[in-house]
Amino acid sequence: MTGKTAIITGANTGLGFECARALLESDPGWHVVLAVRDTRRGADAAARLDRPGRSTVVELDLASLRSVRDFAGRLPDLEVPPLTALVCNAGLQVVSGAATTADGYEMTFGVNHLGHFALVQQVLGALTTPARIVVVGSGTHDPDKFTGMPAPQYNSADELLRPPAGGLTGEEGRRRYTTSKLCNMLFAYELDRRLGHGARGVTVNAFDPGLMPGSGLARNYGSVQRLAWRLVMPVLRILPNVNSTRRSGANLAALVGDPALDGVTGEYFEGTRRIRSSRDSYDPALAADLWQVSERLVSAVG
Incomplete structure (x- = not known):
């Protein structure tokens, strides 16, 4: 079988x-491979992609x-080309209440970081290199950027x-989101580092899609905030790093498939530009703490 396969989490809508x-x-x-929580919506997405035989929907x-x-x-039972890419895209933002995952962890952290951490651990051995x-x-992970979001707070x-x-207040819920995005950077x-900066044939990069007024990230906001997101935010597309989901999706796809990026690893891209991420994102002590705790939680699942 020729060709190559990319797994994309949260691929039924928006950026994915x-x-x-x-x-x-x-x-x-x-x-x-459209890795989605709701396979019916995944099937609808596959139909909209309109590439028969080139997409597979799998529950995740x-x-x-x-x-x-x-x-x-x-994965081993899927009749797909060799797996050469994994896109950790799915995410959510819980701004009130005390939602937890099936394993009892705070939902924003559990989905945005821990679920993807576990996915990478499980899938890494199935990748065909170069991958x-x-x-x-x-960008909300960086407190030096004005994003309108509270700065992340990572102690452990x-x-x-x-x-x-x-339960979470709106402010604390948004802070949990920005902190989860810092976790994404630390993890990447x-x-x-653990893959030898590409020495094992696998590159790892992080991506900031920018503010996307058409995304579903505000689905957990209150009614007034959702209305503002729908009606006001599209006007902001004239500002830097405010993009349609289609434009950001194309930029993300380039990180997955552009031959010009062969061998590029350990970088952070704002759209198509390589930039520096926040100071804390490069802290090896924070990264080691996050890895150790995440590994412990994942290994506890029998």
């Missing part, structure tokens, strides 16, 4: 869907470490495992 579309349009050799719930394990277990892993982050990973006793850089 547009990344899948751009990959399929860029090269007839690409096959995409990042809020369940057992689901991640089961997803990885199904690429792309972790979708966010253990502090992020549970929601506060009284630590993974790259």
Whole structure:
């Protein structure tokens, strides 16, 4: 079987869907695995991609470490080309309450970081080299950037495992989101270090898609905030790093498939530009703490 396969989490809508579309349009050799929580919506997305035989829908719930394990277990049985790319894209933002994953961890941390950490651990051995892993982050992880979001607060990973006793407020919920995006950066850089900065044939890069008014990230906001997101935010597209999901999806797809980026690893891209991430994102002590705790949690699942 010829060709190559990319797994894209959260590929039924928004950035993940547009990344899948751009990959399929860029090269007839690409096959995409739409790793989605709702397979019915995944099937609808595959139909909209309209590339018969070049997309496969597989159930993956990042809020369940057992689901991640089961997803990885199904990969050998898929009739797809060799797996050469993994895009850790899916994400959410819980701004109120005390939502937890199936394993009892705070939902934003559990989905945005821990589920993807587990996925990479499970899938890494199935990659055919040269391969690429792309972790979708966010400029909100950097407190030196004005994003309108509270600065992340990372003291230890253990502090992020549970929601506060009284549940999240809007401010704290948004801070948990920006902190989860810092976790994405720490994870990407630590993974790259552990893979020998490309020496094992796998590159790892992080990506900031920018502010995307058409994304579904605000689905957990209140009604007034959702209305503002729908009606006001599209006007902001004239500002720097505010993009349509289609444009950001094409930029993300380039990180996955552009031959010009062969061998590029350990970098952070804002759209198509390589930039520096936040100061804390390069802290090896924070990265080691996050890795150690994440590894412990994942290994505890039988």
